[in-house]
Amino acid sequence: MTVSARSEAVRSVHAPSIGLLAQITVLLILAATSGLGVAGWSAGLVYGLATWALLIRAMQQPEVAGWGPADSVTLARGTLVGAVTALVADSFVGPVPVALLVTLAAVALALDGVDGQVARRTGTCSRLGARFDMETDSALVLVLSVFVAASVGWWVLAIGVFRYVFGAAARLLPWLRVPLPPRFSRKTVAATQGAVLVLAAAGIAPPAVVTALVAGVLAALLWSFGRDVHWLWRGRDPQVDRWRAELAG
8 A cells, every 4th residue: 555545544534533523622612602502512412423423434335435635625514514503502592693603604605615626626526525515515404494493484494304305205215316417406596595594594684585585495495306306207117117127137
């Protein structure tokens, strides 16, 4: 094994653990500066440990080549999402610094396109990186929807759980697991929902405007998911025939 290969292997093994230590450090800083309580600590630690465990498991898969620089950017974004998660959990038992929560969420959103650019420029695009990025985005949208739901209405939670409901359905219905064609509209809806939820969380717009914007995002999400499910549904029979042929062969 060469020196570069050995250093890459070491980085791959320790990256999730470094991320967990970073998450704990951020929680300590929040506790010292914002009085993070038990609820926040619990949520933040659960998030950090879950991220660590899932990354360790994913990196043990034979098709995963290693840890790239873009993955480190996504891990930093994930650490910010863990901090947002902690603050959102604390908001249910007492006041939290909303400006700090919104800032952390906004930075995590702003970095969303950075990891992809780093991966392309360094030639380190991978399935692990793409999945890690998607799950980080989904987690941020979920916790923001929980926070906004407390003031706008619990129907806002639908924005956060859509991705997870689709994933659960795909476990039962194989035709939902077929890769979808790339669509710019899907990316636009995904980016818009995060921005609107951050604006709603900030509380700087009139309530009527916030409600209208969040409702618009939910409608766009319904349309986007509905179109994808319809596309998958139309192609389900040929897919089943192909799977049966593969199994028979």
